[in-house]
Amino acid sequence: MTHICVAGGTGQVGREVVRQALTLGHEVSVISRNPPASGRSVDNDGATYFRADVTAGNGLSAALAGAAVVIDCLEGKSGRALRNFADGGTRLLRAAHAAGVRKAVLLSIINCDKVPLRFYRSKADKEDVYAGSLLETVTVRTTQFHSLPVQLFAAGAKVGLIPVIKGARFQTIAPAEVATALLEAALEEPAQELHRLRTMGGPEVIAMGDLAEAWKRHTGSWGRLLHLPLPGAMGKFLREGRNLVPEQRYGSETFGSWLAKHADSL
Template sequence: MTRICVAGGTGQVGREVVRQALQLGHEVSVVSRNPPAPGAEGADDGAEYYRADVTTGEGLVAALAGAAVVIDCLEGRSGRALRDFADGGARLLSAAHAAGVRKAVLLSIINCDQVPLRFYRSKAAKEGRYAASALETVTVRATQFHSLLVQLFAAGAKVGLVPVIKGARFQTIAPGEAASALLEAAFEEPSQELHRLRTVGGPEVNGMAELAETWKRLSGSRARLVRLPLPGAVGKYLREGGNLVPEHRYGSETFGSWLAKRADSL
């Protein structure tokens, strides 16, 4: 049995990491700025939740005590969390090193260093902090999650239009399978290479319009597909397949099969 600390263990992928680690028989501590109360929705039986904040370092010592591995699933989408995202990663790594943690695993995004958006740039900057750490690290770059497209389609459908970017293809991955890849990285054999990069993508590559039609069918939406051009560097990135890694397919849960399990809640 190994003790794992999951930073961001109440988020989409972090919760999956916690659940799977517990099923494997590991001890789990969770770092969260707003941890759930015992027995509340979002709290997994058997996990220990700590109120901690990587932007200040508060609470990290207690959460990391006794952990052999820390898995970083934190997100920083706006405000201070986005501004301090990379530095927060450095604080987590420093606290982990001081606590005797032997390895850190980071969840990141495929080719985040090629996209000129603040969110992607923050991911790339955080990868740099991991590559400079005194700890053994593995950065797992994943393609976009199935849920991202669901959010885009559902938001557009509220006004009767489902947006489809012309020329865009996606290789989306299930959050649970991204979590499995993180745990595999956490327990792989030590390497002479101190800092390693691993890439995982979903099992299929599909055009955005095809994915939108799948979502419409399973959600029952009658919204109309609207094909839109996306200019600039991000549009070029998508048209050229910078978000795809067909040589690194991982898992088996397709967009359609993942949606089918959630059809009642769409």
């Protein structure tokens, strides 16, 4: 049994990491700014939740005490969390080192250093922090989750127009399979190379229009597909296929099978 600390363990991937780690019999502590209320029944019963904040450093020592490895699933999408995303990584790793943690695993995004957008840049900056850590680290870059295009399609469908970016293809991946990969990295034997970078994508590459049609079939949406150009750096990134890694496919849950599994919540 390994004591694993999951930073961001109440988020989309973090919840899956916690669930799978508990199923495997590991001891799990969770860092969250908003942990479940005391006594509340949650999916991941058996984990110990700590109210902690990497942007300020509060509560980290208690959450990391006794852990052998920390898995960082934190997100910084806007505001203070985005501004301090890389600095938060520095605080987490320093606290982990002080607590005697031997390894840190970071969840990141494929080719985040190739897009001059703030969100992607923050991911790349945090990768640099991990690459300079005193701990053994593994950075796992993944393609977009299945839920990303679903969010875009659902938002557009509210006004009857489902956005499709011209020339865009995706290699989406299931958050549960990303969680599996993070745990594999966390539990593997120590390596000679102190800092390692891995890249993985979903099992298939699909045009965005085909993803939209699949989503319409599963949801019964009557929205009309609206094919739009996406200018700027992000549009170029997608048109060039830099969000894809067809040679590094991981897992077996396709976009269609994920939609079927989550049909009740779409």
